[in-house]
Amino acid sequence: MKALLLSLLWRVPLALVVLLASSWGVLALYFRGPESLALRLLFITLWLLPALAAMVGIAIPRSAPLTVAGPALFGLAVVVLAVWWHTITPSHNRDWAPDVARLLHATRDGDIVTLENVRNFEWRTREDFDARWETRQYDLSTLESADLVVSYWMGPAIAHTLVSFGFADGRHLVFSVEVRRTRGQKFSALGSFFRQSELVLVAADERDIVRTRSNARGESVYLYSVALSKADMRSLFEAYLQESDQLENEPRFYNTLTSNCTTIVYDMVKRIVPGLPWDYRLLASGYLPDYIYDLGALNTDFALAELERRGHINQRAIASDHDGHSTAAFSQAIRETVPSARIERHNADEPPQP
Known part of the structure; x- marks a missing residue:
């Protein structure tokens, strides 16, 4: 029982991190990925594969190869995504509405x-x-x-x-x-x-x-x-x-x-x-x-x-x-029925006198 609790102490938080990071990545790729919807879906799929491997690695016994390889592969994917994300910069040169x-x-x-x-x-x-x-x-x-x-x-x-x-x-x-x-x-x-x-x-x-x-x-x-x-x-x-x-x-x-x-x-x-x-x-x-x-x-x-x-x-x-x-x-x-809230003092821009 003690071993199970200790296992959950690291597995649950790590699984939550992977879930949140993978969800953020899906949204980032959907909104800022290629203009082609087919390409966006392809990149989202490629992003989710290492996330799935990480979740499997977290869930299975520690002796299995994916226990380390899955999270490590996802970590590498996160680095790649972060590098891509930082290449997205604002611009004045677009075809604006x-x-x-x-x-x-x-x-x-x-x-x-x-x-x-x-x-x-x-x-x-x-x-x-x-x-x-x-x-x-x-x-x-x-x-x-x-x-x-x-x-x-x-x-x-x-x-x-x-x-x-x-x-x-x-x-x-x-x-x-x-x-x-x-x-x-x-x-x-x-x-x-x-x-x-x-x-x-x-x-x-x-x-x-x-x-x-x-x-x-x-x-x-x-x-x-x-x-x-x-x-x-x-x-x-x-x-x-x-x-x-x-x-x-x-x-x-x-x-x-x-x-x-x-x-x-x-x-x-x-x-x-x-x-x-x-x-x-x-x-x-x-x-x-x-x-x-x-x-x-x-x-x-x-x-x-x-x-x-x-x-x-x-x-x-x-x-x-x-x-x-x-x-x-x-x-x-x-403005016909809007009550004025203007400051009416003649010296409104001066501090009040004692």
Whole structure:
């Protein structure tokens, strides 16, 4: 009995390691293997053979040759897979989907920021659109608002988050961290754990990037005014510009868990608000408004449920299509019932006086 227990002490953990490693390898080969499905299945089969030999070696008596040979063969296969995995690097040079085909480029001259490749598509459906990329200038001294846009596309826990900045001239600019898909590629939350897609920062007109979700895709979209001082708004805007510089110089992979539309914004805000607490709602991004509300950064004169009701923009966004194709009209329409959470103090950027 004692011998059996001692045997299980090393066999069970080793079998679990082999099972987890082989499962990871199957997914890695499926999502990043050859484009041909037949070749991918062949490589997956070749990968599973040493895994099977390792499991047999773990299960049989220690005197059998496969007791050592099986795990050793699998160990060699793991080394080969690891070498292949490290050859997979992000790139800017692929056949990109049209809506993520260009990289944002920013130049600065004091308060004036010039942005190249601002997206301003006219969307009719997901696949039917007029592509427009524009160069725009913004005066950061005229920043007036920052709004959180949350678009639910897969249940209450999963949402895409965007940040919209408003200027004194009535214009709004939205930043969105997105999956940079290749032409014809479909997003896979599981595949994004396995270097399936690069990451891109999109700067877009509100009527493009918000309307495509509410009107063309039929997602449920909410808008919340965020309480930030003008200094913090500017810092957040500049953090997005720094992110665009970094991505332009060094491509990165999108990761469903560690490098996505919410965690990257958290990393940027953390530079502005030191000590910002980590929370599970940063991963379950559909609950991000709850997190921001608990921090006091939304309008807490209203219950969160009331902010959600007032911030649900879909009906107003769809109705705005009947009023023409004005960006200003769209931005005004989606904010009609949204309570402001802006910091109203005249000296909001100065520390409070004793």
